[in-house]
Structures are given as structure tokens and as C-alpha cells.
Amino acid sequence: MKDNTNLICSLTSPDAAAMRRDMDDAARHGADVVEMRLDFLAAAPGRDDLRMLLARPRPPVIVTFRPRREGGRYDGDESARLHTLQLAADAGAEWLDVEQDVPPSARPRGAKLILSHHDFEKCPGDLDETFAALRCEKPDVAKVAFAAAGPQDALRALDAIRAAPSSTVALAMGEAGVLSRVLAAKCGAFGTFAALARGAESAPGQPTLQEMRSLYRWADLRPATAVFGVVGCPVAHSMSPAIHNAAFSAAGVDGVYLPLLVQPGPAAFGRLMDGMLARPWLGWRGLSVTIPHKENALAYVGAGRCDELARRIGAINTITIGPNGELRGDNTDYAAAMDALCAGLAESGALSQDIRGDTPRLRHDLLAGKPVALLGAGGAARAILAALRHYGADVTVYNRTFDRAAKLAEEFSARAAGADRLAALDQEIVVNCTSVGMHPHVDQSPLPAIPPAVRVVFDTIYNPVETRLLRQARAAGCTCISGLEMFVNQGVAQFEIWTGRAAPRDVMRRVVMQRLL
């Protein structure tokens, strides 16, 4: 970091008294600076309001009174707006944020100047020129905030901070821009903005103060901090940032893990990867990959740099980036599923005396010859079928769309059956890879009832932790395995691939449970 980057809490309170309370709250919760967004107040503040708001003791304050033309809420008279900003400077505000289009002669004086430019449509074509135009006017801080089309725009914001000769804020707004907000600290920005609470954001994509500090490990970010993330679309619901950041904290790993919203398609995926690899100074070390990019990831990394089963599955969920940009691809989904299944079988005792007491991972081969009914023929089914067949299980694929089941089964030398055969299935082990029963359709089950031959049911769904299918199975006396185990296992495997250390499994499991229950 060039200097300490300020964690700035934007206050969007509806009245002056609430803003004062929120300021005290923000300071208590670790904000270095607060930004008072006067345009969010129901009525423009007068001299007395500003004196009350700026009375000490308090943290350092930026006062912003953003007009509609620059994405704010104020649509009144311009000279009244500038007069209010002048009153704020007179009352002791440390900084005023003033828009670039305000003529220098009309700008309030008496506080440090943050000169800002906003683009709510796109990243300016030439960001360097945009900054150069701001710096010509010699502000104390030059600030550009723009809408991000993808994480590659957020990387451009970081380039601008890194290249800046003086105090700078460069923010990519929107969900795709989160990395510019968090990694601003690695690049030495003047500051980054956070909301006091969810729903109180002053700009799209703004994390909360709490997320910055506890989820994204703000206090621990250093220039050398390794960067990881999950690539997907959608990605906001992903629990991976919570799991991996908690694991980094618990294990003392100098790393941070971010959500990366990348639109579907190989081109968008390639843009992110090219952008990351072109910036080795950011310290990218690994990516989790989720829907719809697992196949794109394998294609980008190259089959020759992926493990054998991942090649057969045609998808990877893990990319490791070496110090010189060398890539490796892994699929931790299938091993995670096999570990969960074998641990469940070992626990059950009744079915599998032969694998009780052994490390599940070492005993995958004991799946050989076991009769398995695999429900579903999508991405998860494909990975699990490949692994089950690899270890010699005798698998029948059941799917609503029979043709998909038939095609998948043929590829891996398994059998196929239509959904009409589900009620009569006669395998001992059932693995559900359909999305039937997943939140919010928690009252649905892929099986009308548990057939008598079934002894073990593994539902890959992890939200909810106990699905209707698992409740049916428990009532029928079966051994039940939740998708939660698979989900934790795949994260544990990623952590171990990236760090070479044993993962704090209990911490990771607890984080998932806290989010799901």
C-alpha cells in the first residue's frame, strides 16, 4: 500500500439526527472516515444542522451533496447546493466532494477538495485521460466512479489507482465491480466506500462496513495478499467467499477471496482470465468456478493441464494460478461427492462393513460393483457418474428427460431409465443430482416414496441441509448423506490445493451451517 487506504462509510440517513447517530455507529464499527450524503436527507440541512453534524468528537468527514445529473438525489437550485457545501466547510468538514463540472470559481473553499467524475453507463474509454483531466485542477483527491460491465473493468480501476501520482479513488460500481472496492487497499487508493447496512448503499455494489471488515478481511489486506475468487453468474448467493475467507483467517493464510460476476459464455470468461494474467502484481492465486463457466474454465486452462477425470467430465471447478501465471485445472466436485458417499457408507455399517473405519478417500474403490440409482442428468450428475463409474459402481441414470439420461449413460457405460421407473427402482444406493427439493421448493422430492431395496440416500442438494428426500429416507431407516458434506469437501479440497496446508474443515462447515440454518 502506498498509504493507508481509508475505509469510508457512506451515510444515507433520512434526517440529520439519524445521520449523526449513524456516524457514531460507523466510527464504532471501524470506519476510518464517514461520507455524509446530504442529498439523501429529506430536507437540505441548514447551518445549525451542519454544526450539529460536524461537532466533535467525531471521525473525519467527507461532505457530499450529489446532484441528480451525477447520480445523486438533489434536484434543487445549484447555488443553494454549493452554499450548503460552503456551510459544511465552515462547520469544519475535512473534505468536500465536488463534481468536476462545477466551475473552479464556484467551488466552495475551506476544506480539502475531492474532485469527482461519475459514469453510470460504462467505464470511460480512456480512464487515464479522465483522471488526467481531474488532476489538471490539482484537487487533493481525484475520484472516478463508473459502472462495471465485468470484473475486467474493475481491474482497470485498480490499474488507475496503481498508476496514480497522487491520492486517488477509482471505483467500478455494480456487482461485477466488488473487487475494485476491496482490492483498492492493495493498490494504495485514498479510500473505498462501504454502506452502514444492507439497503443503505449510496452506490450499486457497495459492500457493508461489516462485510468489508469481517468477510473481506479489510484489516489484513496488504500489497502481498494473495487473491482468490469464485467466478459465476449469478454469484451473489455463493457461500464460497464466506467459507474461504473464514478458512484463510483461521489458518493464518494471507489471502482474500472475492465474488466475480462474469456473464455467460467463453468470451466473457476469457476476458477475465486474460485480465488477471496480465496483472501479476495483483497476486491472483486461485479461482473457484461455478455455473455456467465450468466447461469454459476447462477450455481456457487446456485439457492437458487438468486432471484425468476432469477431462472426462469436461468441466473443472478449480483453477490454480502459479507465480509465473502457469495454470492448473482440477475438479474437486467429484472427489468431494465420493468422499461424502464413502464416509456415509462407512458410517452406516450395515451396508458396508468392508469400508468402516477406513479413510473414505482411500476406499473409493470399494464402490466397485455397488448398485447405484443416480437421479438427474445435468452437470452434477455428469461429474458424479464419471467418478462412480471410474471406481466401478454399477449405475443406472434416471432422468425426467430420458434422452439426456440415455446419452449420459452411454458415454460412461451405465444404464438409463425414465422417471416412470423411479417408483420401482431396486438399487441399494440413491444419489439425487436433480434440483428437485432445492430451496425454495423444499416440499418437493424426486421420489414419491423410498423403495424397499434402498439403504443409503445421498442428496447432493445442500440448501436445505435436510431435504424432503432425506426426511423420507430417514423415516425409512436409511443412512442419509447431505449435499452439505459434498459442498464442504469441495471447498476443503480447493483450500488444500491452493495453500498446501490442511484446511480448517470445522470452521468451513460451521460457516456453511450458519448461513443455511
Ligand code: NAP
Ligand atoms: P442442471 O445441470 O441444471 O441439472 C438439473 C437436473 O435436474 C436435470 O437432470 C433435470 O432434468 C433435473 N430436474 C430439474 N427440475 C426437475 C423437475 N421438476 N423434475 C424432475 N427433474 C428435474 O443442474 P446441476 O448443476 O446438475 O445441479 C443439480 C443439483 O446438484 C442442484 O440441486 C445442486 O444443488 C446440486 N449440486 C450440489 C453440489 C454440492 O456441492 N453439494 C454441487 C453441484 C451441484 P432434465 O434433464 O429433465 O431437465
